[in-house]
Amino acid sequence: MKKLLLVTVIFGIACGCLRTEAQTISTQDNARFAEADLVVYVTNSGARYHVDGCSSLRSSRIPVTLADAVVSGYEACSICKPPRLRTPPPDTGRAALYRVNVEEPANSAAVELARLLRAEVIGHVDGDTVRVRIADPSDLVGVVETIRLIGVDTPETVHPRREVEAFGKEAGEFTKNRLLGKIVYLAFDWDLRDKYNRLLAYIYTGDGRCHNAEIIRAGYGHAYTNYSFHFIEEFRAIEREAREARRGLWQ
Numbered sequence: 001m002k003k004l005l006l007v008t009v010i011f012g013i014a015c016g017c018l019r020t021e022a023q024t025i026s027t028q029d030n031a032r033f034a035e036a037d038l039v040v041y042v043t044n045s046g047a048r049y050h051v052d053g054c055s056s057l058r059s060s061r062i063p064v065t066l067a068d069a070v071v072s073g074y075e076a077c078s079i080c081k082p083p084r085l086r087t088p089p090p091d092t093g094r095a096a097l098y099r100v101n102v103e104e105p106a107n108s109a110a111v112e113l114a115r116l117l118r119a120e121v122i123g124h125v126d127g128d129t130v131r132v133r134i135a136d137p138s139d140l141v142g143v144v145e146t147i148r149l150i151g152v153d154t155p156e157t158v159h160p161r162r163e164v165e166a167f168g169k170e171a172g173e174f175t176k177n178r179l180l181g182k183i184v185y186l187a188f189d190w191d192l193r194d195k196y197n198r199l200l201a202y203i204y205t206g207d208g209r210c211h212n213a214e215i216i217r218a219g220y221g222h223a224y225t226n227y228s229f230h231f232i233e234e235f236r237a238i239e240r241e242a243r244e245a246r247r248g249l250w251q
Contacts, residue, residue: 038066040082042074042140047101047190054080060193064139071096072140097140099188100202100230108202108210108231116185116204117141124180127154127171127221129198132184140192141199148198150189151229152212154221155249167249171220178211179203189229202231213238219248 040049043060049069050056054077064072066085073096076082098115105111123131128149137143154175155168185204194200203211215221216235219242223235243250 035066035083035085035087038083039063040066040069042069042192047074047099048077049074049082050077051080051082054082056080062140062192068139072138073097073099073102097138097188097192098186099190101190104230107234108213109208111187111202111204111210113185113204113208116187119145119184119186121179121182121184121203124172124176126156127168127175127215128152130175130179130203132186145199147186147201147203148194148196149212149215150200150202151224151231151235152215152221153224154215167220170248171215174215174218174220175211178205178214182206184211191227217242217247219245219250221249 039052040063041052041054041057042049042062042064043057046056048056049064049066056077056079066083070085076084096115097117098111100111103111118135119132120135121130122133122144125131125146130147130149131144132147133144134141154171183206185206186199187202187204189200189202191200205211210231213231213235216223216238223232223239225232225236229235242248
């Protein structure tokens with residue numbers, strides 16, 4: 001009888017310890033997920049995340065979770081000092097946005113295609129603008145987005161106050177034939193969106209080619225250097241080569 005009582009007591013203590021340990025783990029997990037779900041703010045241009053009220057949010061203010069901000073490459077603002085993740089963000093199965101200004105590939109052909117955001121091109125606007133359906137949307141990118149290609153400008157065809165420019169239709173057809181209905185992969189740079197709220201991206205086709213660069217290479221557009229971007233010198237060099245070869249609009 002004493003042995004049975006002793007075994008019962010030991011078993012009870014062990015179960016209590018297991019329950020306590022399980023409760024501790026559960027509490028830690030809940031705290032980890034709650035921390036990751038805190039709302040912080042990013043801007044259309046910039047590489048830092050902020051708390052509400054930060055002076056850096058005057059021009060734009062996009063709410064995202066702390067986890068999404070961190071996995072997308074944003075760093076904490078040194079002015080407003082937002083919270084930092086004490087532990088790695090919970091694994092949601094969602095890939096981080098691939099930002100070339102963070103990853104710093106040597107050139108546009110050196111990106112890691114497997115890490116890019118997958119999308120389907122569902123609409124064509126003109127040579128440098130398309131509509132896509134995002135395979136894995138998040139707080140930063142929606143299900144359907146209009147994408148303005150980074151670092152390239154093609155002749156106008158749909159501007160409300162301009163006539164159709166020379167080689168505009170050809171540039172549009174080039175993009176339409178290469179992308180419409182296709183699965184593509186998106187990479188990003190410093191600015192995530194422009195003033196029209198269009199997503200700014202490099203579009204890669206399944207063969208690993210950067211469509212932004214291919215437009216310039218084929219002579220259907222020029223390097224758009226009004227704003228800095230990671231591949232600016234490469235795109236300038238591609239434009240010079242297209243000019244010298246008298247391709248497309250350089251004929």
